[in-house]
Amino acid sequence: MKITIFGGGAWGRALGFAYSFKNEVKIVSRQDLGDFLCRLDRPIRQVDFKDSLDSDLFINAIKTQALREWFKIHKLDRDMPMMLASKGIEMDSGAFVSDIASEFLKMENLCFLAGPSFAKEVLESLPCALCVHSENEVLAKRFADALPDFIKGYVRGDVIGGEVAGAYKNVISIASGICDGLGLGNNARASLLARGLVEMHRFAESFGAEMETFLGLSGAGDLFLSASSVLSRNYRVGYGLASGKKLDVILKEIGEVAEGVISAHAIYKLAKARGIYTPIAKEVHEILEGRSLATQSLRRLMC
Numbered sequence: 212m213k214i215t216i217f218g219g220g221a222w223g224r225a226l227g228f229a230y231s232f233k234n235e236v237k238i239v240s241r242q243d244l245g246d247f248l249c250r251l252d253r254p255i256r257q258v259d260f261k262d263s264l265d266s267d268l269f270i271n272a273i274k275t276q277a278l279r280e281w282f283k284i285h286k287l288d289r290d291m292p293m294m295l296a297s298k299g300i301e302m303d304s305g306a307f308v309s310d311i312a313s314e315f316l317k318m319e320n321l322c323f324l325a326g327p328s329f330a331k332e333v334l335e336s337l338p339c340a341l342c343v344h345s346e347n348e349v350l351a352k353r354f355a356d357a358l359p360d361f362i363k364g365y366v367r368g369d370v371i372g373g374e375v376a377g378a379y380k381n382v383i384s385i386a387s388g389i390c391d392g393l394g395l396g397n398n399a400r401a402s403l404l405a406r407g408l409v410e411m412h413r414f415a416e417s418f419g420a421e422m423e424t425f426l427g428l429s430g431a432g433d434l435f436l437s438a439s440s441v442l443s444r445n446y447r448v449g450y451g452l453a454s455g456k457k458l459d460v461i462l463k464e465i466g467e468v469a470e471g472v473i474s475a476h477a478i479y480k481l482a483k484a485r486g487i488y489t490p491i492a493k494e495v496h497e498i499l500e501g502r503s504l505a506t507q508s509l510r511r512l513m514c
Contacts, residue, residue, distance in 0.1 A: 239260050369421045392453025
């Protein structure tokens with residue numbers, strides 16, 4: 212098959228590499244990917260947008276906060292079969308990725324990628340498993356089956372569950388980074404993650420999500436990965452905050468998007484409006500806003 216990937220960031224590049232094992236891949240990116248593609252030595256081409264539309268399947272790896280504007284600029288056929296690979300919640304509107312995408316494409320033609328996956332390890336062909344969420348099981352299976360042998364693809368419905376899990380785990384990962392940065396120990400981190408998983412589901416349940424999603428790859432799997440490794444940008448944000456660094460300094464050092472920073476604010480607003488008890492997200496929001504010290508907030512949660 213021919214697959215086009217919109218977005219040449221870390222995840223877009225990793226997905227291009229992964230899908231190139233079984234498919235002809237094109238990447239549309241504002242940055243020059245020449246050196247990267249030469250190092251990979253894979254059948255991947257960087258093309259202009261106008262040369263990208265003759266593919267069979269399309270993958271969108273544009274960051275969540277820029278997604279709505281991207282769709283407005285690029286007038287797409289509403290029947291385009293697309294899988295969204297970004298995670299997060301739009302800051303101003305509180306919209307999930309599926310809410311944004313479904314304004315421009317038909318929901319039955321949309322899929323959403325979730326599950327534990329660091330771009331760096333995908334580029335090393337290390338094994339992992341991912342979940343494609345969609346209301347269209349047939350389309351989701353096409354995206355899952357097109358993955359390389361080192362990635363096990365699963366298919367699920369529960370789009371909103373996958374969406375909430377993907378956004379919320381980044382917030383819990385910030386809290387986990389703070390916990391480790393403060394040296395609170397393994398017991399504390401395990402307790403925090405267990406409570407975080409319950410909190411994620413409590414929030415998602417109000418949107419109609421299924422518990423099973425949070426016990427699988429999209430929920431627990433992605434949370435355990437992102438909240439326990441320095442490869443996680445959001446974990447590094449929390450670790451930096453625990454050491455007393457300013458948020459803008461941390462983000463500059465990371466040099467990539469840490470969606471949990473924005474998702475924390477969006478989740479806090481949504482939870483407050485809906486009356487949902489989300490203590491971890493609330494404390495992370497307060498820390499990021501500079502209203503509370505990391506040491507005070509985490510100890511409030513753990514004591």
